[in-house]
Amino acid sequence: MKILLVGEYSRLHNSLKEGLQELGHEVALNGLNDGFKNYPVDFKIKRKWNSGILKKLKLLFLKCTGFDITSYLTYRQVKNNLDKFSGFDVVQLINENSFLCVPKYEIKIINLLLKNNQKLFLLSCGNDYLSVTFNFKNPELKTEVTSYLEGKVLDKNFQNTLKFKQPDFKKLHDFIFKNCCGVIASDLDYYFPLLNHPRFSGLIPNPININKLIFTENPITDKIVIFLGINNQTYYKKGCDYFEKALTVIQSKYPDKVKVIISRSVPYATYINSYNECHILLDQIYAKDQGYNALEAMAKGKVVFTGAGDDFVQRYNLTEKVAIHAKDDIEYLVNELSFLIENPNEIIKIQKNARLFIEQEHNYVGISKKYISTWNTNKKFT
Template sequence: MKVLLVGEFSRLHNSLKEGLQELGHEVYILGHQDGFKNYPVDFPIEKIWDNGFLKKIKVTVNAIFGLDISSYLTYLQFKKNKSKFTGFDVVQLVNENSFYCQYYYEKKILDFLFKNNLKTYLLSSGYDYLNVKYCFENPNYKSGIQRYLAGRINPKSFGNVLKFRTSSFKKLHQFIYSNIQGIIASDIDYHIPLLINSKYSGLIPNAINTVKIGFQPLTISDTIIIFHGINEANYYKKGNDYFEKALHIIEKKYESTVEIITTRDIPYSTYINLYNKAHIVLDQTYANDQGYNALEAMAKGKVVFTGAEDEFIAYYNLNERVCINALPDVEYLVNELSYLIENPNEMIAIGKRARTFIEKEHDYIKIAEKYLQVWNSKTTSY
């Protein structure tokens, strides 16, 4: 099978590609190289006019004429190489705005892909029209949108989410929906909003390449290291303020027993070196399931504070904790951290169970096989 994976922002598509290649398939990734992590892309699209003086010109032109220069330049890059993006058995979009373009140019690119390839599937692996709609209509549903509704995130910095509530992105959603064979959710957070959707093809967990990510059993001597990596752009959306308040209490309570490493927007190589030293990794408080960063940490054997709600536990039929369900509650976080610090053997056990869980439920070859089952479930002709 010849497969084109469109978009990459978490290593999801790279790990899936590696699994599919192990099974003998021909796979390519098309998309932007996502920021400082710089994931491999076979057909890279360069972000142009995205910083400095040129960005100021772009913003001015957009405000006056309604033209997004970056969208136009992305379209030109795609058009120049469009002959490379035809004849695929499956095209999979990482989300509903895989090219980061405004409606007009995103639709033009997608229209070409729909018409010149056999099948197209859409991933729900981040915010999209249906997910955002569900979260706003169900404000008690655990998501970063709760912080926006509580007034902790301003509309300007939440634009990458709020755009899915605009009329143009609703039209884009409807256009995509009418041309795809199915929608696949990557975890429980995206699974629940799609349960009654007629095009929902089911949940396929994120693929983790367990060969590339080594397991390091936790060894605990005198000091327990807690790592908290902050991306300032997502500070409130991820619940970092709750983690920081909890860590302040933990630092006073345990003094020399713990070492707390907090980083803010540091280079990825530095981030990984510090993160690898940790016993406990603090991920986010507004999730029902684990995102890609949490899964990679679990694969290494870390104890991760992330999403692990009842729906997640029931879905995987878990009887013991493989991670810690993080809640936006300082007292709760302090209690959970205190328990682990005072019971290091439990930390070691959770780290081992975390790795076993990843190998069982997220192994990249097993996950690739699940994608193939879905992609092969329906036939379509050009």
Template sequence: MKVLLVGEFSRLHNSLKEGLQELGHEVTIVGHQDGFKNYPVDFPLRKKWDSGILKKIKIAVHTLSKFDISSYLTYCQFQKNYQNFMHYDVVQLINENSFYCQYFYEKKILQFLFKNNKKVFLLSCGYDYLNVKYCFENPNYKSVIQAYLWNRISAKSFANVLKFRTPSFKKLHDYIYTNTAGIIATDLDYHIPLHGNKKYLGLIPNPINSNKIEFEPLEIHGEIVIFHGINKANYYKKANDYFEKALDQIAVKYKSKVSIITTRDVPYNTYINSYNKAHILLDQGYANDQGYNALEAMAKGKVVFTGAEIAFAKHYNLTSRVAVNTIADVDYLVHELSFLIENPDEIIAIGKRARAFVEKEHDYIAIANKYLETWTKY
């Protein structure tokens, strides 16, 4: 099968590509490679005029004419390589705004993909129209929208989420929804809002290539090392404000018993190796299930503070913790961290279970097979 994967912002498509290639399929990734994560992409796109004086000019032009220079330049990059994006058996979009363009140019690119390939599927693995709509209509549903509703995040900082509530993105959603073969969710955070939707094809967990992630059983001979990796752009969306306040208390409470490592906006390869010596990793506080960063840390055998709600445990029939469910509450975080620091055997046990869970439920070849079954069926 010949497959085009569109977009990459978590290494999901790279791991899926590796699984599909192991099974003998031809796979290409096109997408943006900007930013500090810098994931591998076969046909990289650059979001131009997006910083400095050029960005100011772009904003001024858009204000006066509604013309978006960055979107136009992305479209030009796509057009330059258009022959490489034709005649695929399957095209899979990472989300409803895979090219980061405004409506006009995003639709033009999508029209080409729909016209020149056999099937197009859509992933729900981040913000999109249906997910954002559900979260706003259900404010008690655990999601990053809660942080916005609690005034923890400004509208300006939340623009990449709020855009999915605008009329133009509703039009884009309707266009994609009509033309795709179906929608696939990558974890429970996206599965629950899609449940019962006629286009929804089911949940396929994130693929993790554990062969590339070394597992070292945790050992505790001195300090317990806690790692907190911060992406400043997502600082409040990941509940980093709560994590930092909790760590301040932990540092005072346990002094010589703990060592705290904090990084900010480091490249992906640096990030994933920054926590090799850590026992505990703080990931996010507004999720029901694990995202990609959490799963990679779990594959290394770390104890990860992330989404692990009751629905997650039920879905995978878990009777023991493989991660620490996290909520945006400083006292709760201090309590959970304190329990682990005072019970180091539990750290070691959770770390072992975390690796076993990832190997069982997220194996990249098994997940690739699930995608193939879904793509073939629909």
């Protein structure tokens, strides 16, 4: 099978590509990658007029005319390199806004993909119309919009989420859902908004290349090392404010027992090795399931604070703890961290459980087989 994966912002598509290639399929990963994280793609679409003086001129022109030159130039790059986006049995979009264009040009690009390939599928693994709508309609749930609803994030810093509430993005959503063969959720945070939707093709867990992420014993011989990786753009969205406050208490409570490492907005290649020495990794507060960073850390044998509550435990029928469920409660976080610090054998136990869980539920080759089955089973809607 010949497969095109479009876009990358978590290494999901890279790991899926590696799994598919192991199975003998021909795979290309083309499109945008994710800013400073700099994940590899085979053919990269560059966002032009998107920095410095050109960005200021673009915004002025957009305000005066309504014309977005960055989106237009992105569309032109795809059209002028159509051979890189044509002739595939399956095309899978990383998101409803995979090319980060305004909806008018996103639809134009997707039309090109529809006309020049056999099947189109959509991943729900980031902000999109249904997940954002679901989260705002259920404010009692702890989701990535919680910090915004609490007034911690300004509108201008939350546009990557709020844009999906706009009518033109609803139009884009409707267009994709009308023309795609199915929509796949990557974890429970996107599963529930899609539940019972006729286009929903089910949940396929994130693929993790367990051969590239080596589990190594990390005995506690001196201090327990705690790591917090911060993306400044998602500081409140991930609940990093709670983690930092909890760490302040922990450092005061156990000055001779812990070492804290904090990194901020580093490229993926740097990030993935920056926490090698840690025993505990603080990932995110507002989640039902693990995102990609958490899963990779678990594969390397880290005790991860992330989404691991009742829905997650029931989904995978877990009897052993593989991660620590994180909450927006400083006292709770301090208590959980304190228990681990005072019971280091529990850290070693969870580290091994975490690796085994990744091997059993997220093996990139096994997950790739599930994608193939879904792509083959789902036909075009009429």
